[in-house]
Amino acid sequence: MVKTTANTKHVKSQTLLKATLIASGIIGLAGMILVGRTYLGGRNKMVFSYLRNPSLYPEYQTEALSRCGDAPFLFPSTGFIGYLWDDSFKLFSRHQGIDIFGGTAAGKTPIYAPYDGFLTREEGWRSSLIIRVPDDPLNPGSQIWLYLTHMADADGNSFIDAAFPAGTYEKRVAAGELLGFQGDYSGNPAKPVGVHLHFSIVRDNGTGHYLNELELNNTLDPTPYFGFELNAKKSGKSEVPKCRP
Secondary structure, three states: OHHHHHHHHHHHHHHHHHHHHHHHHHHHHHHHHHHHHHHOOHHHHHHHHHHHOHHHOHHHEEOOOOOOOOOOOOOOOOEEEEEOEOOOOOOOOOOOOEEEEOOOOOOOOEEEOOOOEEEEEOOOOOOOEEEEEOOOOOOOOOOEEEEEEOOEOOOOOEOEOOOOOOOEEEEEEOOOOEEEEOEOOOOOOOOOOOOEEEEEEEEEOOOOOEOOOOOHHHEEOOHHHHOOOOEOOOOOOOOOOOOOO
Protein backbone atom coordinates (compact mmCIF):
# COMPACT_ATOMS: atom_id res chain seq x y z
CA MET A 1 0.00 0.00 0.00
CA VAL A 2 2.83 2.36 0.89
CA LYS A 3 4.61 1.48 -2.35
CA THR A 4 1.49 2.24 -4.44
CA THR A 5 1.08 5.65 -2.78
CA ALA A 6 4.72 6.46 -3.44
CA ASN A 7 4.34 5.51 -7.11
CA THR A 8 1.24 7.69 -7.43
CA LYS A 9 3.10 10.68 -5.97
CA HIS A 10 6.01 10.06 -8.34
CA VAL A 11 3.71 9.96 -11.38
CA LYS A 12 1.97 13.19 -10.30
CA SER A 13 5.35 14.85 -9.77
CA GLN A 14 6.54 13.80 -13.22
CA THR A 15 3.30 15.01 -14.82
CA LEU A 16 3.58 18.37 -13.06
CA LEU A 17 7.21 18.67 -14.16
CA LYS A 18 6.29 17.96 -17.78
CA ALA A 19 3.44 20.47 -17.68
CA THR A 20 5.77 23.09 -16.21
CA LEU A 21 8.38 22.45 -18.90
CA ILE A 22 5.79 22.64 -21.67
CA ALA A 23 4.36 25.89 -20.27
CA SER A 24 7.87 27.35 -19.93
CA GLY A 25 8.62 26.34 -23.52
CA ILE A 26 5.46 28.00 -24.81
CA ILE A 27 6.17 31.19 -22.85
CA GLY A 28 9.79 31.16 -24.04
CA LEU A 29 8.75 30.69 -27.66
CA ALA A 30 6.19 33.48 -27.41
CA GLY A 31 8.86 35.69 -25.87
CA MET A 32 11.28 34.92 -28.71
CA ILE A 33 8.61 35.73 -31.29
CA LEU A 34 7.82 39.00 -29.51
CA VAL A 35 11.49 39.96 -29.28
CA GLY A 36 12.00 39.02 -32.93
CA ARG A 37 9.09 41.15 -34.05
CA THR A 38 10.16 44.02 -31.82
CA TYR A 39 13.85 44.09 -32.69
CA LEU A 40 14.08 42.50 -36.15
CA GLY A 41 10.80 43.07 -37.95
CA GLY A 42 8.50 45.87 -39.02
CA ARG A 43 9.84 49.39 -38.73
CA ASN A 44 13.10 48.28 -37.08
CA LYS A 45 14.00 46.33 -40.21
CA MET A 46 13.08 49.30 -42.40
CA VAL A 47 15.18 51.70 -40.30
CA PHE A 48 18.24 49.42 -40.36
CA SER A 49 17.94 48.93 -44.11
CA TYR A 50 17.56 52.66 -44.72
CA LEU A 51 20.52 53.61 -42.53
CA ARG A 52 22.76 51.06 -44.25
CA ASN A 53 22.10 52.61 -47.66
CA PRO A 54 19.66 55.55 -47.82
CA SER A 55 20.18 55.98 -51.55
CA LEU A 56 18.31 52.72 -52.16
CA TYR A 57 15.15 54.07 -50.52
CA PRO A 58 14.42 57.58 -51.84
CA GLU A 59 10.69 56.83 -51.56
CA TYR A 60 11.07 56.59 -47.77
CA GLN A 61 11.96 60.27 -47.38
CA THR A 62 9.82 63.25 -46.56
CA GLU A 63 11.30 66.64 -47.45
CA ALA A 64 12.00 69.37 -44.90
CA LEU A 65 9.69 72.40 -45.04
CA SER A 66 7.06 70.47 -46.99
CA ARG A 67 3.42 70.73 -45.92
CA CYS A 68 0.74 68.08 -46.34
CA GLY A 69 -2.45 69.72 -47.59
CA ASP A 70 -3.69 72.36 -45.19
CA ALA A 71 -2.02 70.83 -42.10
CA PRO A 72 -0.65 73.54 -39.77
CA PHE A 73 2.93 72.24 -39.36
CA LEU A 74 5.83 72.27 -41.79
CA PHE A 75 7.89 69.08 -41.76
CA PRO A 76 10.98 69.91 -39.66
CA SER A 77 13.75 67.84 -41.30
CA THR A 78 14.40 65.73 -44.38
CA GLY A 79 14.47 61.99 -43.81
CA PHE A 80 12.67 58.73 -43.17
CA ILE A 81 10.14 58.73 -40.33
CA GLY A 82 11.34 55.45 -38.89
CA TYR A 83 9.42 55.44 -35.62
CA LEU A 84 5.99 56.86 -34.90
CA TRP A 85 4.02 58.15 -31.94
CA ASP A 86 3.10 55.34 -29.50
CA ASP A 87 5.53 52.98 -31.25
CA SER A 88 7.14 50.09 -29.36
CA PHE A 89 10.52 49.60 -30.99
CA LYS A 90 11.88 48.15 -27.75
CA LEU A 91 10.20 46.10 -25.04
CA PHE A 92 8.12 47.87 -22.40
CA SER A 93 8.56 51.24 -24.09
CA ARG A 94 6.09 53.60 -25.78
CA HIS A 95 7.47 56.29 -28.05
CA GLN A 96 6.35 59.84 -27.31
CA GLY A 97 7.00 61.37 -30.72
CA ILE A 98 8.40 60.65 -34.17
CA ASP A 99 12.00 59.88 -35.18
CA ILE A 100 13.20 61.32 -38.49
CA PHE A 101 16.39 59.67 -39.81
CA GLY A 102 18.27 61.90 -42.22
CA GLY A 103 20.51 59.15 -43.61
CA THR A 104 23.59 61.40 -43.33
CA ALA A 105 26.50 61.87 -40.95
CA ALA A 106 25.86 63.81 -37.74
CA GLY A 107 25.72 67.57 -38.21
CA LYS A 108 24.66 67.47 -41.89
CA THR A 109 20.84 67.34 -42.05
CA PRO A 110 19.18 70.69 -41.19
CA ILE A 111 16.29 71.03 -38.75
CA TYR A 112 13.72 73.82 -39.03
CA ALA A 113 10.97 75.20 -36.82
CA PRO A 114 7.68 73.57 -37.86
CA TYR A 115 5.54 76.43 -36.53
CA ASP A 116 5.77 79.95 -35.09
CA GLY A 117 6.48 80.14 -31.38
CA PHE A 118 8.84 81.05 -28.56
CA LEU A 119 11.98 78.96 -28.23
CA THR A 120 13.68 77.88 -25.01
CA ARG A 121 16.96 76.04 -24.55
CA GLU A 122 17.35 75.26 -20.87
CA GLU A 123 20.73 75.56 -19.16
CA GLY A 124 22.59 72.29 -19.64
CA TRP A 125 20.66 71.25 -22.74
CA ARG A 126 23.27 70.07 -25.23
CA SER A 127 20.97 68.66 -27.88
CA SER A 128 17.43 69.81 -27.10
CA LEU A 129 15.12 72.73 -27.78
CA ILE A 130 11.47 73.34 -26.96
CA ILE A 131 9.12 75.81 -28.64
CA ARG A 132 6.08 77.22 -26.87
CA VAL A 133 3.06 77.63 -29.13
CA PRO A 134 0.66 79.91 -27.21
CA ASP A 135 -2.35 79.04 -29.34
CA ASP A 136 -2.65 75.45 -30.54
CA PRO A 137 -3.79 75.73 -34.20
CA LEU A 138 -6.05 72.70 -33.78
CA ASN A 139 -7.34 73.57 -30.31
CA PRO A 140 -7.52 77.37 -30.06
CA GLY A 141 -7.10 78.65 -26.54
CA SER A 142 -4.77 75.80 -25.54
CA GLN A 143 -0.99 76.01 -25.31
CA ILE A 144 1.37 73.30 -26.59
CA TRP A 145 5.13 72.78 -26.74
CA LEU A 146 7.24 71.39 -29.60
CA TYR A 147 10.22 69.36 -28.36
CA LEU A 148 13.23 68.60 -30.58
CA THR A 149 16.28 66.60 -29.50
CA HIS A 150 19.43 64.63 -30.54
CA MET A 151 20.92 67.82 -31.99
CA ALA A 152 24.53 67.05 -30.95
CA ASP A 153 27.28 64.57 -31.74
CA ALA A 154 27.98 61.48 -29.66
CA ASP A 155 30.25 63.47 -27.32
CA GLY A 156 27.66 66.17 -26.72
CA ASN A 157 29.07 68.83 -29.04
CA SER A 158 25.98 70.76 -29.98
CA PHE A 159 24.62 71.19 -33.50
CA ILE A 160 22.04 73.73 -32.34
CA ASP A 161 22.33 77.02 -34.22
CA ALA A 162 24.49 79.65 -32.48
CA ALA A 163 21.45 81.93 -32.29
CA PHE A 164 20.13 79.70 -29.48
CA PRO A 165 22.84 79.22 -26.84
CA ALA A 166 22.10 77.34 -23.62
CA GLY A 167 20.10 79.62 -21.34
CA THR A 168 17.94 81.01 -24.17
CA TYR A 169 14.37 81.64 -23.01
CA GLU A 170 11.29 82.71 -24.95
CA LYS A 171 13.07 83.73 -28.15
CA ARG A 172 10.61 84.24 -30.98
CA VAL A 173 11.09 81.92 -33.96
CA ALA A 174 9.16 81.67 -37.21
CA ALA A 175 8.04 78.57 -39.07
CA GLY A 176 10.87 77.48 -41.38
CA GLU A 177 13.65 79.09 -39.33
CA LEU A 178 16.87 77.05 -39.07
CA LEU A 179 17.31 75.55 -35.60
CA GLY A 180 20.30 73.26 -36.06
CA PHE A 181 21.23 69.83 -37.43
CA GLN A 182 20.51 66.18 -36.74
CA GLY A 183 22.92 64.33 -34.44
CA ASP A 184 23.48 61.05 -32.63
CA TYR A 185 23.73 62.21 -29.01
CA SER A 186 22.38 59.74 -26.44
CA GLY A 187 24.06 60.98 -23.28
CA ASN A 188 26.54 58.09 -23.44
CA PRO A 189 29.44 58.60 -25.93
CA ALA A 190 29.99 54.83 -26.05
CA LYS A 191 26.43 54.19 -27.23
CA PRO A 192 25.35 56.86 -29.74
CA VAL A 193 21.95 56.61 -31.38
CA GLY A 194 21.44 56.57 -35.14
CA VAL A 195 21.56 60.09 -36.55
CA HIS A 196 18.03 61.47 -36.34
CA LEU A 197 15.67 64.11 -35.00
CA HIS A 198 13.22 63.16 -32.27
CA PHE A 199 10.19 65.45 -32.39
CA SER A 200 7.20 65.46 -30.05
CA ILE A 201 4.23 67.67 -29.18
CA VAL A 202 4.05 68.15 -25.42
CA ARG A 203 1.04 69.22 -23.39
CA ASP A 204 1.07 72.29 -21.16
CA ASN A 205 0.73 71.69 -17.42
CA GLY A 206 -1.95 74.36 -17.11
CA THR A 207 0.33 76.90 -15.48
CA GLY A 208 2.39 77.86 -18.53
CA HIS A 209 5.05 75.13 -18.41
CA TYR A 210 5.60 71.92 -20.33
CA LEU A 211 4.91 68.49 -18.85
CA ASN A 212 7.45 65.65 -18.69
CA GLU A 213 7.98 64.59 -22.31
CA LEU A 214 9.07 61.09 -21.27
CA GLU A 215 5.47 60.15 -20.47
CA LEU A 216 3.37 59.24 -23.51
CA ASN A 217 0.19 60.64 -21.95
CA ASN A 218 1.89 64.04 -21.74
CA THR A 219 2.26 64.16 -25.52
CA LEU A 220 -0.14 64.49 -28.44
CA ASP A 221 -0.55 62.37 -31.55
CA PRO A 222 1.19 64.47 -34.25
CA THR A 223 -0.95 63.05 -37.07
CA PRO A 224 -3.42 65.97 -37.47
CA TYR A 225 -0.64 68.55 -37.12
CA PHE A 226 1.28 67.14 -40.11
CA GLY A 227 -1.71 65.87 -42.07
CA PHE A 228 -0.74 62.21 -42.48
CA GLU A 229 -0.76 59.10 -40.30
CA LEU A 230 1.92 59.15 -37.59
CA ASN A 231 0.17 57.02 -34.97
CA ALA A 232 1.84 53.59 -34.72
CA LYS A 233 -1.40 51.92 -33.65
CA LYS A 234 -3.13 53.03 -36.85
CA SER A 235 -0.26 52.60 -39.30
CA GLY A 236 0.90 49.30 -40.77
CA LYS A 237 4.20 47.95 -39.44
CA SER A 238 5.72 48.07 -42.91
CA GLU A 239 3.95 51.16 -44.18
CA VAL A 240 6.11 54.18 -45.06
CA PRO A 241 4.66 57.27 -43.34
CA LYS A 242 4.06 59.77 -46.14
CA CYS A 243 1.74 62.56 -47.15
CA ARG A 244 -0.69 61.03 -49.63
CA PRO A 245 -2.56 63.77 -51.49
